Amino acid sequence: xxxxxxxxxxxxxxxxxxxxxxxxxxxxxxxxxxxxxxxxxxxxxxxxxxxxxxxxxxxxxxxxxxxxxxxxxxxxxxxxxxxxxxxxxxxxxxxxxxxxxxxxxxxxxxxxxxxx
Amino acid sequence: xxxxxxxxxxxxxxxxxxxxxxxxxxxxxxxxxxxxxxxxxxxxxxxxxxxxxxxxxxxxxxxxxxxxxxxxxxxxxxxxxxxxxxxxxxxxxxxxxxxxxxxxxxxxxxxxxxx
Numbered sequence: 056x057x058x059x060x061x062x063x064x065x066x067x068x069x070x071x072x073x074x075x076x077x078x079x080x081x082x083x084x085x086x087x088x089x090x091x092x093x094x095x096x097x098x099x100x101x102x103x104x105x106x107x108x109x110x111x112x113x114x115x116x117x118x119x120x121x122x123x124x125x126x127x128x129x130x131x132x133x134x135x136x137x138x139x140x141x142x143x144x145x146x147x148x149x150x151x152x153x154x155x156x157x158x159x160x161x162x163x164x165x166x167x168x169x170x171x
Numbered sequence: 172x173x174x175x176x177x178x179x180x181x182x183x184x185x186x187x188x189x190x191x192x193x194x195x196x197x198x199x200x201x202x203x204x205x206x207x208x209x210x211x212x213x214x215x216x217x218x219x220x221x222x223x224x225x226x227x228x229x230x231x232x233x234x235x236x237x238x239x240x241x242x243x244x245x246x247x248x249x250x251x252x253x254x255x256x257x258x259x260x261x262x263x264x265x266x267x268x269x270x271x272x273x274x275x276x277x278x279x280x281x282x283x284x285x286x
Binding site: 095098111113114145147151162163 | 177180203205207213214215216217220221222223261263265267272273274275276277278279
């Protein structure tokens with residue numbers, strides 16, 4: 056089982072460029088999440104999707120958009136990248152709706168993004 | 172709104188000694204609490220979760236967590252630390268009342284075990 060797969064693993068952008076981070080899970084989970092990890096800040100929730108067809112803002116949504124393309128895929132888009140978006144981005148999924156609210160998150164290996 | 176705090180950026184423990192990594196939370200409804208571990212240059216791995224009614228829950232790699240409702244805490248513990256336990260640990264909370272799908276993480280605690 057691949058679990059949660061994120062692409063790309065690394066990316067360097069110039070300020071103002073756009074890009075989409077891809078995430079796919081093969082565990083038939085309903086809920087998917089995007090977090091960013093910065094030193095000293097822990098993981099901060101950007102957006103999440105409780106189920107296919109729904110998306111909601113998290114703690115730090117500004118500058119990002121998301122698309123829940125289908126049950127498997129949840130993409131994160133930076134329309135105009137800024138240096139403040141330099142971070143490591145993690146996608147995660149959970150079977151919370153079906154498995155109960157104490158179902159854990161399953162994480163991808165992350166995308167390291169640098170914006171110059 | 173839910174929140175979670177890890178008051179210690181770093182915890183240093185000698186190998187063989189007990190360890191505690193602290194976590195406090197705030198939720199409107201019933202808490203769903205989790206601990207995750209991150210080894211260098213890796214993603215996050217699930218360690219354990221709170222089970223309603225159990226004040227002491229056991230998880231992977233010999234870790235356990237103590238739930239205290241009155242102190243709104245969910246501290247991670249291990250009776251005897253190993254050097255291989257050195258990693259970054261995150262506490263996370265899901266609120267059963269508002270937007271139950273939303274999961275918030277603490278800022279993380281770096282655990283360093285010296286030989």
